[in-house]
Every structure is written in structure tokens, then in C-alpha cells.
Amino acid sequence: MAEREMNPLVKTLLDLGPMVIYFAAYQYFQDRPVSVGGESYGAIVVATAVFVPMLLISIGISWAMTKTLPRMTVFTAAIVVVFGGLTIWLNDDTFTKMRPTVVYGLFAVILGVGLWLQGRSYIEYLMGQLMPMTPLGWRIFTRNWVIFFVLMSVFNEFVWRVLGEEAWIWLDTFGQFILTLVFVATQFPLLQKHSLTQKD
Numbered sequence: 001m002a003e004r005e006m007n008p009l010v011k012t013l014l015d016l017g018p019m020v021i022y023f024a025a026y027q028y029f030q031d032r033p034v035s036v037g038g039e040s041y042g043a044i045v046v047a048t049a050v051f052v053p054m055l056l057i058s059i060g061i062s063w064a065m066t067k068t069l070p071r072m073t074v075f076t077a078a079i080v081v082v083f084g085g086l087t088i089w090l091n092d093d094t095f096t097k098m099r100p101t102v103v104y105g106l107f108a109v110i111l112g113v114g115l116w117l118q119g120r121s122y123i124e125y126l127m128g129q130l131m132p133m134t135p136l137g138w139r140i141f142t143r144n145w146v147i148f149f150v151l152m153s154v155f156n157e158f159v160w161r162v163l164g165e166e167a168w169i170w171l172d173t174f175g176q177f178i179l180t181l182v183f184v185a186t187q188f189p190l191l192q193k194h195s196l197t198q199k200d
Helices: 008-029 043-066 071-090 094-117 122-127 135-163 165-186 188-194
Strands: 034-036 039-041
Touching: 008 043, 008 165, 039 043, 043 071, 043 094, 071 094, 094 122, 094 135, 094 165, 122 135, 135 165, 135 188, 165 188
Parallel strands: none
Antiparallel strands: 034 039
16 A cells, blocks of 8 residues: 655654653643552653553554554554553553663664674665765764664663653653754764765
8 A cells, every 4th residue: 555645743743742741641640649459650650651552542543644654663662562561560660761771772782783793774774765875974874873872872871860750751751852853963964975966
């Protein structure tokens, strides 16, 4: 079945909606612990219980509208379901707090293995048609992403273990997105320098 285009505004709402609801749920339940069967659940656990189904609904709507799902979306959703499920089942928010660490760490390992052991860029495999670049450009670009993912993984651990829960919620909801945008912006000179379209 042919892939369909999605309205950019709708795509933005589907991408950011679950995270905004997650943040709002945390803020609402921060001083309102939920008790089920005599067991008390904290704000992060409750917010996670709200976030996981909202994310799956968002992905389901996206698939229904486009008939396709990016590999990274499916991978990230699987991690969220696993760690979110453990968080809710065991009533332990440590799993949710470590989720970004695991996601970033796995991305770094996957890209690093492809780059250093196989000599290929998996990012080029995903985006090569959208951004034609020289092989050297793809290697440098991939290396930079590996470094970024490692740093984000370490930073996530630092924030939730040292700065505390409130700081981590802001990082998990908005900070990661902003830091990723800043990182991507710093890569524009590299993309221009090694772009094949610039050389034509």
C-alpha cells in the first residue's frame, strides 16, 4: 500500500501530544499519590501509566494516516512499552528514569558498531536519499551522532541521580528535544561541506 503524506501540524501534534500529556499528568499527580489495592503509586508511575497508551494511540493514528512507521519510532515505542510496563508493574520509577539512558546507549552502540566494525553508516542507510553526501561526510556525521548519544545517555543518568526528579521530568519531556535540535543545528556546516548537491 502506498505511503501517504501527513499534514505537518497533525504530525507535530501526534509527536508531541503524548509527551505534553505525560508532563501534565506528572504535574497533576505530583502532590496526589494514587492508591490502588492499598498500594500507593507516585507521580512518575501514574504519568507513565498515562503516557504508554497515549503513545501507542498516537502511533496507531500515525500508521492509519500514512500506512507506514519509521523504524526508529517502532524501536523507541518498544523500549517505552517495556520500561514503562516494568515501571507500572513493579511500581518503581527507576525503570522509566533509565529508559532514555538505554535508548541513547543502544543507538550509540548500533551506530558505532556499524561505523567502526563494518565501515558503514546506518544513518546513510536511513537518510541517504534525503541528504546526498560524500562517504567521508556520512562517517563524520555518524560519529558525531554516536558521541551525542553517549553524552545524552550519561547526562540522563546525572540528572535523575544527582539533580532529582523534577529536573529529570523537564529533561525527559522538553530538554532532550531541545538539546537534539541544538545538536542538529551544529551539524549544518558539516552537511553543507560534504553535500553532493553543493558540489554540482
